[in-house]
Amino acid sequence: MAKAKKKDKTELKNLPRFCDYYCEHAEFTDPNSIGACRKELAVWCSLLEKYNNKNNKCLVK
Numbered sequence: 223m224a225k226a227k228k229k230d231k232t233e234l235k236n237l238p239r240f241c242d243y244y245c246e247h248a249e250f251t252d253p254n255s256i257g258a259c260r261k262e263l264a265v266w267c268s269l270l271e272k273y274n275n276k277n278n279k280c281l282v283k
Contacts, residue, residue: 234282237280239283240278240279240280241267241274241275241277241278241280242277243262245265245280247268249265249267250266255273262276263275
C-alpha cells in the first residue's frame, strides 16, 4: 500500500471499486502462476505489484 500512497490521490479516486481488467493498472497474469485455463481469474495490479482475484474489492481502496 505504500506504493499507492505515492500516486496522486485524484488518480486513486478514479480506480474501480472491484478489481477487473477495466482498471488501467490491471494486467493479465502469467499463465504459469495460476494455470493456463484459469489465467483470467487472477489480476496483476501494477500499482501494488501484487495479485488480486478478479471481481474482488480493489486492494488500493
